[in-house]
Amino acid sequence: MPDLAISVSDLSKKYDSGLAVSHSNFQVPAGTICGFVGPNGAGKTTTIRMLLGLISPTGGTGEILGQSITSPDKYLSQVGAMIEGPAFYPALSGAENLRVLATLGGFPIERVDQLLEQVGLAERGKSKYKTYSLGMKQRLGIAAALLPDPKLLILDEPTNGLDPEGIQEIRQLLRSLADKGTTVFVSSHLLSELELISEYLVMLRKGEVVFAGPMQDLFDAQQPFMLVKTENESDLAKIISLAANAGHKAHIRDGVAHIEGPAEWAGVLNKLAFEAGILLTQLSPQLPNLEETFFEMTGDQK
Amino acid sequence: MILSVVRIFFAEWRKLRRPTLLLGTLGAVAFFSVLVSSLLFLLIDSPQGNGDRGVRITREMLALPSGSTQAFSSIGNLLGIIALCVFAAQTAQEYSLGTLRNLLVRQPGRIRLLVGKLASMKVFAIFMTLVGAIISIGVSFALAGGKDVNTALWFNSDGRIEIAKTALNVYISVLGFGIIGMVLGILLRSPISSISIGVLWLLIIENIVGAVKSSTLEWLPGSQLATVAAGGTETISYTHALSLSGIYVGVALIIATTLFTKRDVAN
Numbered sequence: 001m002p003d004l005a006i007s008v009s010d011l012s013k014k015y016d017s018g019l020a021v022s023h024s025n026f027q028v029p030a031g032t033i034c035g036f037v038g039p040n041g042a043g044k045t046t047t048i049r050m051l052l053g054l055i056s057p058t059g060g061t062g063e064i065l066g067q068s069i070t071s072p073d074k075y076l077s078q079v080g081a082m083i084e085g086p087a088f089y090p091a092l093s094g095a096e097n098l099r100v101l102a103t104l105g106g107f108p109i110e111r112v113d114q115l116l117e118q119v120g121l122a123e124r125g126k127s128k129y130k131t132y133s134l135g136m137k138q139r140l141g142i143a144a145a146l147l148p149d150p151k152l153l154i155l156d157e158p159t160n161g162l163d164p165e166g167i168q169e170i171r172q173l174l175r176s177l178a179d180k181g182t183t184v185f186v187s188s189h190l191l192s193e194l195e196l197i198s199e200y201l202v203m204l205r206k207g208e209v210v211f212a213g214p215m216q217d218l219f220d221a222q223q224p225f226m227l228v229k230t231e232n233e234s235d236l237a238k239i240i241s242l243a244a245n246a247g248h249k250a251h252i253r254d255g256v257a258h259i260e261g262p263a264e265w266a267g268v269l270n271k272l273a274f275e276a277g278i279l280l281t282q283l284s285p286q287l288p289n290l291e292e293t294f295f296e297m298t299g300d301q302k
Numbered sequence: 303m304i305l306s307v308v309r310i311f312f313a314e315w316r317k318l319r320r321p322t323l324l325l326g327t328l329g330a331v332a333f334f335s336v337l338v339s340s341l342l343f344l345l346i347d348s349p350q351g352n353g354d355r356g357v358r359i360t361r362e363m364l365a366l367p368s369g370s371t372q373a374f375s376s377i378g379n380l381l382g383i384i385a386l387c388v389f390a391a392q393t394a395q396e397y398s399l400g401t402l403r404n405l406l407v408r409q410p411g412r413i414r415l416l417v418g419k420l421a422s423m424k425v426f427a428i429f430m431t432l433v434g435a436i437i438s439i440g441v442s443f444a445l446a447g448g449k450d451v452n453t454a455l456w457f458n459s460d461g462r463i464e465i466a467k468t469a470l471n472v473y474i475s476v477l478g479f480g481i482i483g484m485v486l487g488i489l490l491r492s493p494i495s496s497i498s499i500g501v502l503w504l505l506i507i508e509n510i511v512g513a514v515k516s517s518t519l520e521w522l523p524g525s526q527l528a529t530v531a532a533g534g535t536e537t538i539s540y541t542h543a544l545s546l547s548g549i550y551v552g553v554a555l556i557i558a559t560t561l562f563t564k565r566d567v568a569n
Binding site (some may be wrong): 103 | 304309310312313316317320322324395399400401403404405406407409410411491566567568
């Protein structure tokens with residue numbers, strides 16, 4: 001069993017409105033990048049809040065860096081976090097905001113300038129936070145999370161508001177942190193980004209963990225599929241019916257039929273369509289990717 | 303524990319010392335100090351009175367060792383309202399801006415966080431009190447000569463004791479108002495709500511209730527804190543006001559601390 005950065009067992013949070021997180025079980029090995037995904041309202045932020053001691057679980061247990069989440073003071077000095085987007089004092093400069101947190105946590109004040117440099121805010125460090133763009137605020141949030149030189153970095157939607165170049169920079173930053181041994185637990189809606197950087201994945205749906213483990217295990221468990229378009233959109237239903245009759249699961253999403261099956265079966269489908277008088281305008285075999293798998297497993301719509 | 307509180311103190315101080323807040327607050331303190339001190343001396347011969355609620359403060363009263371602090375002690379209430387606004391805003395904004403979650407990630411000891419924040423605000427209240435004292439005594443001294451008020455006893459040993467005593471009383475009062483603001487900030491989690499409810503209660507509701515039934519002024523919290531600043535009044539003794547203020551502030555702090563430590567930080 002590798003060292004675990006995060007381990008939760010039967011973790012639950014119940015509000016008056018219902019269970020926000022239901023008996024979650026997952027583990028995140030130390031030194032990895034772990035994606036944390038789920039549709040809106042799946043319980044990602046509630047889980048993160050529990051891991052950071054901001055809210056109390058109503059059931060189950062959890063450990064961060066070997067310490068119980070009921071004693072956050074024992075591990076939070078080694079944890080950096082940005083939850084629900086950046087939150088700072090608008091009237092203070094970016095640098096002064098970081099100094100407030102550095103002073104509070106007992107971290108060297110010199111780190112503030114280094115981190116501003118690292119996240120590309122060196123030239124705007126003295127500007128008031130309220131003058132920052134969304135992307136700059138996001139960068140400041142990441143800098144704040146890096147203040148403790150964390151062993152575990154928990155980021156909630158770190159690439160919100162960033163341009164493609166910024167997203168790439170953050171991806172490289174997270175990769176370099178993981179290479180140095182930092183565990184990165186990152187939630188994002190940018191599934192293609194997570195697919196590029198994550199080795200582990202935790203997927204939530206309606207408060208329950210539907211997958212937790214190495215990313216490759218997830219893909220190995222998925223069927224290859226093909227995307228099919230027809231000249232007349234009304235023929236898609238017929239294609240779905242043809243596939244179903246041949247024993248292949250299929251559904252329509254965004255005007256495209258998604259049909260499970262190996263690439264070799266594409267020829268058979270093409271023949272079946274031709275015989276049924278349906279003209280195909282696209283027939284492309286696909287390997288499972290995170291986005292497709294996510295929609296498959298969470299039942300969420302694009 | 304102590305080291306954590308010291309860190310929280312200095313982190314909070316970084317927020318309190320920003321020029322717009324510090325200078326703005328001290329500017330308001332200076333304005334009210336000048337206003338009340340000036341009116342006290344400029345209206346000294348007015349038949350409508352020159353003190354709070356039409357009370358006449360004569361030259362003879364102002365010539366006593368306590369004369370230098372007459373104006374200062376009567377602005378305690380106003381300084382208290384300013385402290386309430388500042389403390390309430392500083393506390394409630396942590397919820398409304400979402401910065402409380404950052405603070406709690408860096409300092410999960412919630413009681414320590416509250417103690418450190420309060421310690422920092424106490425120092426802020428000292429600055430407010432000192433500025434109020436210096437300006438109101440300075441203006442009083444400057445205007446006294448022109449209005450034939452004898453200041454010979456103001457700065458002798460009795461006078462200095464009066465100044466120190468009044469400064470302490472005003473400080474206790476300002477702190478009491480400030481803590482009530484802080485508690486409202488924790489309870490309501492919105493700067494606008496906590497400031498408006500606090501000010502509405504202290505400036506309007508207490509005055510209406512007191513006007514309808516004057517005996518209630520012996521029990522209302524704002525009235526007690528104002529009485530502490532004044533060092534006692536004819537109708538409310540200093541000891542009564544101080545004890546009752548202590549009970550109000552203590553109970554409010556217990557409720558706020560319990561809520562602050564137990565409540566989920568979900569925003």
